[in-house]
Amino acid sequence: MKKRTVFLIILLIVAADQALKIYVKTHYHLGESTLVMGRWFRIYFIENEGMAYGWKFGGEFGKMALTLFRLAAVIFGIFYIRKIIERKFHPAFIFCVALVFAGALGNLIDSMFYGLIFEDSTAFPSNIAHIFPAHGYAGFLHGKVVDMLYFPIIDSRFPSWFPFWGGEPFTFFSPIFNIADASISAGIIAIFVFQKKFFGSPNRNAAVKTEKLINEEIPVS
Helix, strand or coil: CCHHHHHHHHHHHHHHHHHHHHHHHHHCCCCCEEEEECCCEEEEEEEECCCHHHCCCCHHHHHHHHHHHHHHHHHHHHHHHHHHHHCCCCHHHHHHHHHHHHHHHHHHHHHHHHHHHECCCCCCCCCCCCECCCCCCCCCCCCCEEEEEECCCEEEECCCCCCCCCCCEEEECCCEECHHHHHHHHHHHHHHHCHHHHHCCHHHCHHHHHHHHHHHHCCCC
């Protein structure tokens, strides 16, 4: 797979991710929901300060640490993708790595810049956030990640006889995520499922090649 092709894949994913995030951020109030396909697919605007799918990680310090980790991962990813292209890894594996990289970059943009370029979103319908205000809602590296894709395929209650959760609300699938999260998940799952196809032959052993690439980029003293 050529570098230009990989670049276009990453560019398209990041562009789609950011376009949807910016639209939702500037047209929805926090918690607003719109039905897209019946009851099982909604645009549901939330923001999170943590990891993918709304998981949190240790308050303000955790937020900063996670953003810096994303930044380091993206920087390393640039060198890693270049190496696997030059060494002609399986094209499908390169595509999967590009998906993971594009997703990480998409969420990194939120964390790094959204606090600077947006107003804070609130639950008040009359208070929709604007882009490029005089003052943003947070500093550099402290932006919130915008999530909006919600697929409550089953929205019901546990039967009364069910242990512990009898009568409690039950939703499948409950996480709210974005295109970047989906891209990361798709890439990782595909690598896991098709690892034998990607690395089955002796000269394509994943562990050996990955370790060699890491050692080249991060020399051990």
